[in-house]
Amino acid sequence: MDLQKTDLNLLLAFDALMQDGNLTRAGFRLGLSQPSMSHALARLRKLWDDPLFVRVPSGMEPTPFARQIAVSVREGLGLLQGALGVAAVFDPKTCTRTFQILMSDIGELVYLPTLITKLKAVAPDVNLRILQLPRESYQEAFASGEADLAIGYLPALKAGFYQQRLFVDSYVCIAREAHPRIERVLTLAQFTQESHIMVEPAGSRYRTASLQSSTTTFIERHLADRGLRRRVALRVPHFMVVPGIVQQTDLLATVPSSVVAHIRPMPRVQLLPLPIDAPTFEVCQFWHERNHHDAANQWLRRTMAELFKG
Secondary structure (H helix, E strand, C coil): CCHHHCCCHHHHHHHHHHHHCCHHHHHHHHCCCHHHHHHHHHHHHHHHCCCCEEEECCEEEECHHHHHHHHHHHHHHHHHHHHHHHHCCCCCCCCCCEEEEECCHHHHHHHHHHHHHHHHHHCCCCEEEEECCCHHHHHHHHHCCCCCEEEECCCCCCCCEEEEEEEEECEEEEEECCCCCCECECCHHHHHHCEEEEECCCCCCCCCCCCCCCHHHHHHHHHHHCCCCCEEEEEECCCCCHHHHHHHCCCEEEEEHHHHHHHCCCCCEEEECCCCCCCCEEEEEEEEHHHCCCHHHHHHHHHHHHHHCC
């Protein structure tokens, strides 16, 4: 392959196809139509004299040759992106990039309304794609380029990642106002004797040695370390259903204080301080070292810090 005669955009198309295995999704990642992606694939096949991707029921399957060169192509694009990002002048008003952000549904409640309002004012053509993945998949998502940023309590993201603290959060308990045994004050005996609903995101099931922690596993460890037990009668993967269930049952829920602050008012729900030394945790934004010098990523991080750093 003669690099001087090669359109480097074809390498972006190849990398997107390796990540998505689908012409339409790969085109969406690059802002290209499906016909444009098909044309790019045809040029790539001619360039390397290999089919590169073959159709299978689940999408496009890479050939052995495509797998062989995929890592080198991705690493080369990462180095090039980093070099260009240092010198690039980023203008949010003209940017049409789609940023891909890892966050939980709790994070969606807390951050998205404010972030969308900000983007409308300063970067009207910037798009967001919010990803919800198991915690153990976060590193792979960053390494593959699928994610630009992650927001939350994510102590497992260490080597190869940068982080910036946004704010410190704690917990509050919620119960229905007409609860037959709890009114305005929650005692330790009530907390341990009542039944609870717990948000258990995918990949965050509590294990003593687990590193893939979430706020769920954090509060569970805090209770266990103090010899406290509670009956978790219901586990759900998303927070969105919790207020409605609490309103209609006698179940209690322990949730981050920031969530309650952003979704108030909650009709027929009372807020109760935890009857234990309530733990705190740091909510941070994380990014991969490959994006550390990327001008667009730097702008997104500055925007998040401006909006949420406390």
